[in-house]
Amino acid sequence: MHVEVRGLTKKFGEFPAVNDVHFSIAKGQLIGLLGPSGGGKTSILRMLAGLETPDSGDIVFHGTRVNDLPPQEREIGFVFQNYALFKHMTVQGNIAFGLEVKKWPKNRIKERVAELIELTGLSGFEKRYPHQLSGGQRQRVAFARALAPEPQLLLLDEPFAAIDAKIRQELRAWLREMIDRLGITSIFVTHDQDEAIEVADEIMIINKGNLEQKGSPWDIYKNPETPFVAGFIGESTIVEDVSTLRGFEQAADWPGTKALIRPEYVEIGQANEFRLLSATETGRVRHLHFRGSEWLVEVDVGASRLVTYRSLEKEVLHPGEEIQVLVHRAYLFNDNDSWIMENRLKEDPMPVHI
Amino acid sequence: MRRLWIGLTCVVFALLLGAPVVRIAIGAWSEGWEGFRHGLTRPEALHALGMTALIVVVVTVVNTAFGVLFSLYLVRAAWLRERMKRLLNSIVDLPFAVSPVIGGLMIVLLLGPETALGAMLERGGIQIAYALPGMILATLFVTFPLVIREVMPVLQEIGSQQEEAASTLGAYGWTTFWRVTWPSIRWSVVYGVVLTVARALGEFGAVLVVSGNIMFKTQTATTLVYQDVENFNLASANAVALVLAAGSVGLLLLMEWAKSRREG
Amino acid sequence: MSSTLQSRWWSWGFRSAVMLYFILLIVFPILGIYGYSLSAGLAAFTENITEPLAWKAVLLTVKLAFVSTMINVLIGTMAGWVLIRYRFPGRGLLNSLVDLPFALPTAVAGLMILLLLGPQSVVGQWAEQLGFSILFHQPAIVIAMVFVTFPFVIRAVQPLLEEMDGSEEEAAYTMGATKAKTFVRVILPAMLPGIASGAMLAFSRALAEFGAVVLVAGNIPGKTLIASVYIFGEIESDNITGATAVSVVLLTFSLLILWLVNYLQSRRKGV
Numbered sequence: 001m002h003v004e005v006r007g008l009t010k011k012f013g014e015f016p017a018v019n020d021v022h023f024s025i026a027k028g029q030l031i032g033l034l035g036p037s038g039g040g041k042t043s044i045l046r047m048l049a050g051l052e053t054p055d056s057g058d059i060v061f062h063g064t065r066v067n068d069l070p071p072q073e074r075e076i077g078f079v080f081q082n083y084a085l086f087k088h089m090t091v092q093g094n095i096a097f098g099l100e101v102k103k104w105p106k107n108r109i110k111e112r113v114a115e116l117i118e119l120t121g122l123s124g125f126e127k128r129y130p131h132q133l134s135g136g137q138r139q140r141v142a143f144a145r146a147l148a149p150e151p152q153l154l155l156l157d158e159p160f161a162a163i164d165a166k167i168r169q170e171l172r173a174w175l176r177e178m179i180d181r182l183g184i185t186s187i188f189v190t191h192d193q194d195e196a197i198e199v200a201d202e203i204m205i206i207n208k209g210n211l212e213q214k215g216s217p218w219d220i221y222k223n224p225e226t227p228f229v230a231g232f233i234g235e236s237t238i239v240e241d242v243s244t245l246r247g248f249e250q251a252a253d254w255p256g257t258k259a260l261i262r263p264e265y266v267e268i269g270q271a272n273e274f275r276l277l278s279a280t281e282t283g284r285v286r287h288l289h290f291r292g293s294e295w296l297v298e299v300d301v302g303a304s305r306l307v308t309y310r311s312l313e314k315e316v317l318h319p320g321e322e323i324q325v326l327v328h329r330a331y332l333f334n335d336n337d338s339w340i341m342e343n344r345l346k347e348d349p350m351p352v353h354i
Numbered sequence: 355m356r357r358l359w360i361g362l363t364c365v366v367f368a369l370l371l372g373a374p375v376v377r378i379a380i381g382a383w384s385e386g387w388e389g390f391r392h393g394l395t396r397p398e399a400l401h402a403l404g405m406t407a408l409i410v411v412v413v414t415v416v417n418t419a420f421g422v423l424f425s426l427y428l429v430r431a432a433w434l435r436e437r438m439k440r441l442l443n444s445i446v447d448l449p450f451a452v453s454p455v456i457g458g459l460m461i462v463l464l465l466g467p468e469t470a471l472g473a474m475l476e477r478g479g480i481q482i483a484y485a486l487p488g489m490i491l492a493t494l495f496v497t498f499p500l501v502i503r504e505v506m507p508v509l510q511e512i513g514s515q516q517e518e519a520a521s522t523l524g525a526y527g528w529t530t531f532w533r534v535t536w537p538s539i540r541w542s543v544v545y546g547v548v549l550t551v552a553r554a555l556g557e558f559g560a561v562l563v564v565s566g567n568i569m570f571k572t573q574t575a576t577t578l579v580y581q582d583v584e585n586f587n588l589a590s591a592n593a594v595a596l597v598l599a600a601g602s603v604g605l606l607l608l609m610e611w612a613k614s615r616r617e618g
Numbered sequence: 619m620s621s622t623l624q625s626r627w628w629s630w631g632f633r634s635a636v637m638l639y640f641i642l643l644i645v646f647p648i649l650g651i652y653g654y655s656l657s658a659g660l661a662a663f664t665e666n667i668t669e670p671l672a673w674k675a676v677l678l679t680v681k682l683a684f685v686s687t688m689i690n691v692l693i694g695t696m697a698g699w700v701l702i703r704y705r706f707p708g709r710g711l712l713n714s715l716v717d718l719p720f721a722l723p724t725a726v727a728g729l730m731i732l733l734l735l736g737p738q739s740v741v742g743q744w745a746e747q748l749g750f751s752i753l754f755h756q757p758a759i760v761i762a763m764v765f766v767t768f769p770f771v772i773r774a775v776q777p778l779l780e781e782m783d784g785s786e787e788e789a790a791y792t793m794g795a796t797k798a799k800t801f802v803r804v805i806l807p808a809m810l811p812g813i814a815s816g817a818m819l820a821f822s823r824a825l826a827e828f829g830a831v832v833l834v835a836g837n838i839p840g841k842t843l844i845a846s847v848y849i850f851g852e853i854e855s856d857n858i859t860g861a862t863a864v865s866v867v868l869l870t871f872s873l874l875i876l877w878l879v880n881y882l883q884s885r886r887k888g889v
Contacts, residue, residue, distance in 0.1 A: 049522055050521075051518050051521070070521070071518070072522075072526055073524075077522065078519065082515065084516045086516055086519075086533075086534055086537075087538070088538065097523055101523060101524045101525040145523070146522070149523060355797075359704070360700055360704055362696065363701070366693055370764070370765060370768060371768070374727070374730030374733075377734045378730050381733050420636055420640075427633065433633070444876075444880050445644060446644075447880070448873070448876070450876065451875070452826065452869060453865075453869075453872070454826065455853075456865040456868065459651065459853060459861055459862065460647035460651050461647065462853070463654050463858065463862065464647060464650045491643070494643055495643055549720070552721045555723060556723025556725070556726070558723060558725040558828065558829035559724075559829055559846065563850065576723045576724075576725040576726070577725075579723075579729055580829075583728075583729060592733075599730075602718070602721040603721070606714060606715075606717055609714075609717060609721065
């Protein structure tokens, strides 16, 4: 289903939960609504479902305005954060509920339930009650229940929040595969950026009721449009005065501008590890944290402290050691503007052509 | 220390709760089986017990239905503002604060034969005060909060998510209520109903004032006990009281059962 | 579309019916009694309420309700504690017996106490030998009030005790506190909100009690005539204005207590 939202606004008392949000979603896409808790993601999802009434703005499904339709008539499936399974009904009963309400014939209900139980890998659990299932299984029941009446749009509110980290990985991949197979337009809410990046075709970053940016995960990572997005996606450190770093001296032309530097923008090593030594400067290792698959290194450069990763294959560093630091790029922002600045010295001043 | 406290508690319970019950059981048999049977099968006793039963049934049905609906509105309704809900919620408790005698007096004041409304109704052939409708009204007033106070916390606790899930699956209000909400609240409703029955069965002050305690007309079991005591007819009073007490003990067992079902 | 329209009509009907029922049954009568008591003017109201028998009845009620509440605070705190913290045979039975006064008709409760304390009974004779009497005197009223309000404090204290998982006590022990000190400094403060709200509910119920008291009090004006029985007497003797005036005083008292309980509870939840 093609979804379009225009000027969506919702206030809870004085608190603006959602603030003039516009977006449109093509059929068959899987969209992640990402942002900090309490930012308005869930309110948007609930308004799409008809569980909350917008103060103003239009919600359009397939070219038809649905603002005045109750949730019962919107042809949506909704997976709740804590699943909201009917606790006095079995797995089967939960999945069949939507079909019975819609008065499907008995034999078709039976077929559809069997099909979904097969699809979600719940065979053998049909007669169990929700409290007899694990978190992951409950999640699947919620998913099957939402899908049973063949909705046009699937909405998922923090679908993995209540599940152990390990199973969460598995379920994410499973959900992605399932939605690909069914080709149903889906929107899910999450506060976990890894989850959004891994699963979604497109991400919408929501903060304080505003849609900050919409785009593919790679796009958002590469070209954050607002400081909030830049800081929210990926790891980063903020440098107050970036003009003190080598290669960024011209940043002094914009007073009051701060810089955001990601670990992967920074390279460290002994002098012999760099091809362009002139672009580097000297720093001192402050701390080393073993991260399981790599080192996380904190380096002091002048008055700034930067964070970067270092491969375990390379020579081991020690705290206090002097090393060379190369900052490839920085994301600069001030109150009105934000842009990416590359290290000027990295462009070889005297290229040697072989 | 432990022994002392347990012992003391047992003594208090035995003296305060056990002794009176035992005493009334003995009292009812003081004139033997015949006395008991006579006390109970007097025509006025039969009539009074019948009145009580009628009031209990009507009041329980009405207040259960309205109580459940009212709780649903107070917890869920989007058309009531939060401030309004809080106000209504505190008003619900008022009958707890009102002495039953005052509860009865209110009805006499508003609907008695001397009032405009009462006189009008009487001309239409409907008598409220000193008749069955007034007694039912008084009991309705007194028992109004009981179901609501049991059901509301449960509704708040289960939250609205299951109901919302049902609505996104296409179920409308009525279906959602019976298939999703009701199974979660039914034992609390049962508990509230048992409390209502107990209170309606035992209501005395309000009914006494409203009914005028007219034998064979508006006399209920509790007001009959009162009248018997006033007439020093203790053995007969005992017989009726024993039946009422046995009813209460039965209700107490039901209460325990409903409580265990609710928690289980 | 017609189905949604229909359901809208239905829900409108339900809403109005329930709200109307609520207003007519609960709000209207209470406003009515206030209105009636003031309809004859403030002077008539004060005259009715300054009637010596009337204010004596009110004062007596407050005094006896207070005494019985204090007794219930002691008994209730102890019983609530014992029933939650100790395991002993018969505990379940006692715990379900707590609600008996709620289930028992108050007139029956009055009759029970009458039989138990009457001049022919063991207790009555024993008291008479000692030179005082219980029945038809103030002690009987207090006993009746204690009986009907018995469950309030216990039922208010129990959930609070259940919530405490014992780790707070253990923490106090590890810091060297004795059992008695732990009880006074750690456990009692935790129970206090329950004791307070239970006591206030018991007090307001005791103020309002009629059925159990009317049978055992003797109802001697100025001596053992409590407010609710006074109101009843005034109604019987057709002095409706007198009855309403005392009712309003009693009612206002109870409403204040109820409001206080609600306020304390909401504040506790808010913290």
